Amino acid sequence: MGSQANPNQDDYKVKDTKPKLGEQWPHGGVRGGGGWISSERITSTYDLVEQMYYVYVRVVKARDLPPNQVTGSSDPYVEVKLGNYKGKTQHLEKRANPEWKQVFAFSRDKIQASVVEVFVRDKEMVARDDYLGRVVFNMHEVPTRVPPDSPLAPQWYRLEDRRGESKIRGEIMLAVWMGTQADEAFPDAWHSDAATARGDGVFSARSKVYVSPKLWYLRVNVIEAHDVESADKSQLPQVFVKAQVGNQILKTSMCPTKTTNPFWNEDLIFVAAEPFEEKLVLTVENKTPSREETVGRIQLALNVFEKRLDHRPIHSRWFNLEKFGFGALEGDRRMELKFSTRIHLRVCLEGAYHVLDESSMYISDQRPTDRQLWKQPIGILEVGILSAQGLLPMKTVDGRGATDAYCVAKYGQKWVRTRTIVNSSAPKWNEQYTWEVYDPCTVITLGAFDNCHLGGNDSGPGKDSRIGKVRIRLSTLDTDRIYAHSYPLLVLQPSGVKKMGELQLAFRFTCLSMANMMYLYWHPLLPKMHYLHPFTVSQLDFLRFQAMNIVAARLGRSEPPLRKEVVEYMLDIDSHMWSMRRSKANFFRIVSLFSGAISMSKWVREVCHWKNPITSILVHVLFFILICFPELILPTIFLYMFLIGIWNFWLRPRHPPHMDIKLSWAEAVHPDELDEEFDTFPTSKAQDVTRMRYDRLRSVAGRIQTVIGDMATQGERFQALLSWRDPRATCLFILFCLIAAVVLYVTPFRIVILGAGLFLLRHPRLRSKQPSIPSNFFRRLPARADSML
Structure with missing residues (x-):
C-alpha cells in the first residue's frame, strides 16, 4: 500500500499535556540586583502560555558621533551583541545624529x-567597519519590567572605547x-530566534495579525x-451581455430573438471587497456567424451602487453605453458616446x-457582511500556541535538513x-491570541508551515511548505475549561499519510451569556437572506472560489505577506475536488451509520429465538x-432516549475531535488512488480522449462524493443528539425528551x-419561509467531518 503504516497508532491521537500555564508574575515594575521592588503579585493576562523571558534592547538614536577622517561624515549603525547572537540596525548614510527606533529581543534560555x-560602528564599503564606541550592561543589573507598567524610559549613555573609558565623542x-x-x-522586535534572517526575511519572521477584507x-x-x-x-442583432469585475466574468444567455430591444x-452575482478597487464593466456583444462584435460598453464604479441590508426592492436605472467606431483612416480607433x-x-x-x-463544512464565521446586522458576541475564544515537537526537516540548508516553523490561526x-x-x-x-465568538457552531483552524522566505541561502522551494493542520469545533468544548493537548500534524503526500510532528496548544472558550448561546441553537445557521433568496449550488461554488482568491490576494499584499499557498491550505480550497480516498471515507461513514440498525436487528432476532x-x-x-x-408508547420512547443520553454522559469524549486517519481512509489507500488524487485538474495525461473522459468522471464523481458526505453528515448529527459531543445541544435535547415524556x-x-x-x-399563510426550530437545532449539531483530512 502507498501509505506509511505506523504500528504505534497512539502517534496519531491527541495527547494530554501539562504545560506550566498561568503562573503568577511579581508586580512592581522593575527589579535591580537587590531583588524585587514590591512584593505585590498579579496574574498574567497570558495565562494560556508558558512564560518566556527576553532581554530587550531598545536602540532609539545617537548624537554627536565623530565623522570619518577620510570622508568627513559617518554612516552609522548599531550592533547589539549578547553571547553568540548579534543584531544590527540599518546603517544611515551621512548622519551625525541618527535615529533607529528599533528593539532587539534575546531569549534568556x-x-x-x-x-x-551595544556597539556603534561606521559602515565602510571596502575596508572593515570603523569602531565608534560601545556601551556595556551587566546582566545582573538589567531591570525587569512586567506589563501593564509603562515602558522603561530610554537614557543617554556616553560611548566608551575598547578599554572602557569614556573618552570617545x-x-x-x-x-x-x-x-x-x-x-x-x-x-515588532528583532528576535534572536530568527537571527539568520536577512533583508526582507526579517519582517517575514515576525508575528502579525491580519484581517480579512470585507x-x-x-x-x-x-x-x-x-x-x-x-x-x-x-441584420437585426442577437446579443448577450458580458459582465466583468476584476477577474470574474459572467455572461447572460443569448437573447432568443433578433431584435434591437433585447x-x-x-441575475449575475459577483464578489467584491472593500475598498472597492475594481469596476463593473458591462459589454453588450452581438453574436455573428464569424465572430462576436462589441455593440456597446460601460464602466461603473462599485461605490456608486446602493447597499442593501434586507430584502427590500432596489430601484432600476438606465445607463448610456459607449460604442466603438472606426475613423476614415485604417487603424484610427475612436470612442464616441451613443446616447440612443x-x-x-x-x-x-x-x-x-x-x-x-x-x-x-469548516465555516468559522456566520455573520452577515454589514456590521449593522451583527449581534453581541456570546463568548471569547483564547488560544495559546505553545510549541511543536519532533518536526521533520522541510528543506536543506548548507547540506543539512532544517525547519523554520511558524503557525497560522484563522x-x-x-x-x-x-x-x-x-x-x-x-x-x-x-x-496567545483572542477572538470574539458570535456562534459556537464554528471551527477554528490552525496550521503549521515552514518559512521559505527568510532571505538566507536555503535551497528549499519558493513556497512555504505545509507541515500540518488542526481544526477544532467550538461547540464540542466545555465552557470556561482550559484544554491543553498535543495534536499530531498529519499531511497526506503522494507516498501516503505522514506525521510531520506534534503541535501543542492550550485554549479556552469563555461564555459571556449562556442564555444567548442556548438561544442561538433555535435560530438559522446563516443570515435569513440565504433562505429568503438562496443561491444555486453552482453559484455558491463560483462565489466561494472567487472569494478565496480575493482574500488570498489582499492578504498577500500585507507586510509581511500571508502567502496564497498558506491561505489556500487554511481554507481547504481542494476539499470539493474528486478523490477516490474521500469517496471511500464518505461511503464507510454512511455504512457506520447503519451499524446501529444492524445491531438492533440482531438483538430482535436473539429475543425471538430466546x-x-x-x-x-x-x-x-x-x-x-x-x-x-x-398511550405509553411515545412517553416510553422519549424516556428511553433520555436515559440513553444520561448514560452516554459518562462515555462522552474527553478530548476535542481531531484528524482521524482511519475515518479519512488515509492509512490503507492504494498508490494509484493517491496518484489520481494528486494529479492536476484537468489531468496531465497525454491522450486527449482519456483526458476528456477522465475529467468528466472526476467532475461527476466529485459531486457524488459531496452528496455522500452530506448524507453522512446528517446521520452523524442524529448520533450527536445523545453522544454529548456538543454538551449544550445534548443537554437541551434530553431536557426536551423529559418534558415531552411528561407532556x-x-x-x-x-x-x-x-x-x-x-x-x-x-x-401556507401560517408558514414561515425560514427554517423551523427543529431544523435549526439539527443543523447546528456537530458531525465527524471535522475530523477528516
Missing part, C-alpha cells in the same frame, strides 16, 4: 553571557530591560437594452448575506501568524403493557395526533 554589548540613547512575550515591544455580494440584474445596432445594418432579466443605446440595470451590494470565503475575519523560529525541530512560540430467556420474557411483558396502554403522558393520545396533523396541514 539561550543566553550564555553575563554582559550586553558621542552618545547613544538606549533602554535595556528584562521582559516576557507579554511586552508591547515583543511583536466582502460583499454584487448582484447585477440585467433587465433589457434599447436601440441596439449591429455593424451590419441589414430582454434578459437575469441604453441598458436597463438593477445593481446593489448585498450586505445581509454571509460571504462564504471557505468550505461550508477564525472569523481575524488571521494570526506567530513569529518564525529558525532551524529548530522543537520551536517554542508561547503566543437466546436469553430473561430478556425475552421482559420484552414480552413490555409488549403486553404497551398493547394494553398504547405526552398527561395528554390524551388522540389530542396529540390531532394537534400534530393540524400543524402539518396548516395553511
